[in-house]
Amino acid sequence: MSKHIASFSNVTKKYLGQIALNNVSFDLPRGKIIALVGPNGSGKSTILKLTAGLVHPSQGSVTVNGKTAERRIAAEVAYLSELDVLYPFFTVAETIKFNAGLFADFDEQKAQEILSFMQLDPNKKVRHLSKGNRGRLKILLALSRRAPLILLDEPLAGLDPVVRDSIIKSMISYLNLQEQTVFLSTHEVSEVEPVLDLVISVHEGQIKGMDEVDHIREQYGLSLVEWMKETLAK
Incomplete structure (x- = not known):
């Protein structure tokens, strides 16, 4: 088994001729919590969609768990989109049941534990949930998977x-x-x-920095926000 769960090799991604990512290469180590940081439009969501196999590189390659990233790697990846993809007519409990039916690696016992922790009402319809509780439900669905790679696109937004x-x-x-x-x-x-192991800074479709969070603090004496500002200024 490779020590890397995912690898980008010379990846360029264009949308309608516009470059979203420009010749990007990096490896994600296993067993870590890794953040992708950068301003809006920098390429963060594109990187996550490429990793999930939802879009394909214009050039280069993306692998996840040793396989080419494409839609058929759904079993390897739990993906939380920044978009709201919940069915409004389902209750919370029905949403959990639906996802358990979709994914063989969905852990219903873990889902019930997170449901209790998040203090969500299982009988409430999704359309009646507050934005915060919809966010909690989306996180619950992603974390209830046993997939080796969990992708979260702006899970805390709003x-x-x-x-x-x-x-x-x-x-x-x-x-x-x-x-x-x-x-x-x-x-x-x-x-x-406080929970991160590794951080990757991206700006205008390019990787500007990648480092371990402890190293950033010890070596540079910087917070992540300060480190991010320095990398983006390069």
């Missing part, structure tokens, strides 16, 4: 601090980092900093 704190705690409590890796994009850099 959520109030109390909700963000509970989601960050659940990421630690319900992950099996012996067998799983988390790769997330975020704007809330300082809030997730």
